[in-house]
Amino acid sequence: MARVKLQRFHDNATRPDIIEPGKPEYEQLGGRWRTDFFSNPHPLTLEVGCGKGEYTVGLAQRHPNRNFLGLDIKGERIWRGSSRAAEMGLTNVGFVRMRAEALAAQFGAGELAEIWITFPDPRPRDRDIKRRLTSPRFLALYQQLLTPGGLLHLKTDNEDLFEYTLEVLAARPGTVVERFTRDLYAETDVEFAEAQAIQTNFEGKYRSIGVPIKYVRFRLS
Numbered sequence: 635m636a637r638v639k640l641q642r643f644h645d646n647a648t649r650p651d652i653i654e655p656g657k658p659e660y661e662q663l664g665g666r667w668r669t670d671f672f673s674n675p676h677p678l679t680l681e682v683g684c685g686k687g688e689y690t691v692g693l694a695q696r697h698p699n700r701n702f703l704g705l706d707i708k709g710e711r712i713w714r715g716s717s718r719a720a721e722m723g724l725t726n727v728g729f730v731r732m733r734a735e736a737l738a739a740q741f742g743a744g745e746l747a748e749i750w751i752t753f754p755d756p757r758p759r760d761r762d763i764k765r766r767l768t769s770p771r772f773l774a775l776y777q778q779l780l781t782p783g784g785l786l787h788l789k790t791d792n793e794d795l796f797e798y799t800l801e802v803l804a805a806r807p808g809t810v811v812e813r814f815t816r817d818l819y820a821e822t823d824v825e826f827a828e829a830q831a832i833q834t835n836f837e838g839k840y841r842s843i844g845v846p847i848k849y850v851r852f853r854l855s
């Protein structure tokens with residue numbers, strides 16, 4: 635493994651803002667993230683598949699009285715988000731290295747106020763439908779961890795994943811789709827402002843080649 639990568643993994647192991655397998659807090663903070671990790675009662679937002687953490691860090695900067703966690707399986711990407719948060723002096727940000735499939739072991743029921751799913755892998759093959767981060771099994775998981783009426787947001791470049799998600803939401807009783815658009819940056823409604831305000835690494839790449847960004851905001855009940 636490259637020396638830089640190894641050094642970053644070593645950094646992650648010593649950084650208190652990163653929770654990952656092998657650390658004593660891993661899978662022990664469920665229901666206590668705000669008191670034991672952030673040391674405040676502020677609402678907690680989770681970004682699933684955060685990559686280099688642009689959204690997690692960007693939201694934390696915009697909302698100092700809220701807490702933000704970025705989750706990803708890739709330690710090197712999390713290292714970048716953690717480094718940026720430290721450079722900016724943010725104390726309301728953390729990162730968790732884990733698979734989203736195991737969320738229930740990491741968070742307590744009703745512990746999350748909001749979830750952002752930013753440019754998830756589209757998983758186009760039929761046999762991978764269950765692995766899509768907006769499939770019914772993931773929505774059931776998110777609902778369990780969100781406060782009643784908690785907000786969810788999806789941003790994606792991928793048309794098929796977006797249409798799939800709208801279909802899943804329409805078929806799910808009690809789901810309220812608040813806003814959606816197939817071209818986020820063509821919207822002038824202030825309701826889309828937060829989704830337009832922060833751009834992720836993948837988002838930048840797709841926008842630069844002219845791919846419209848899709849966005850949906852919804853609540854599960």
Ligand SMILES: C[S@@+](CC[C@H](N)C(=O)[O-])C[C@H]1O[C@@H](n2cnc3c(N)ncnc32)[C@H](O)[C@@H]1O
Nearest residue numbers: 683684685706707708733734752753834835836
């Ligand atoms: C296409 S990238 C998007 C990254 C970032 N959100 C962005 O927009 O730049 C998808 C990210 O999701 C992560 N990921 C994919 N499947 C995951 C899973 N099951 N659990 C946690 N992270 C996952 C990948 O490691 C990757 O960083």
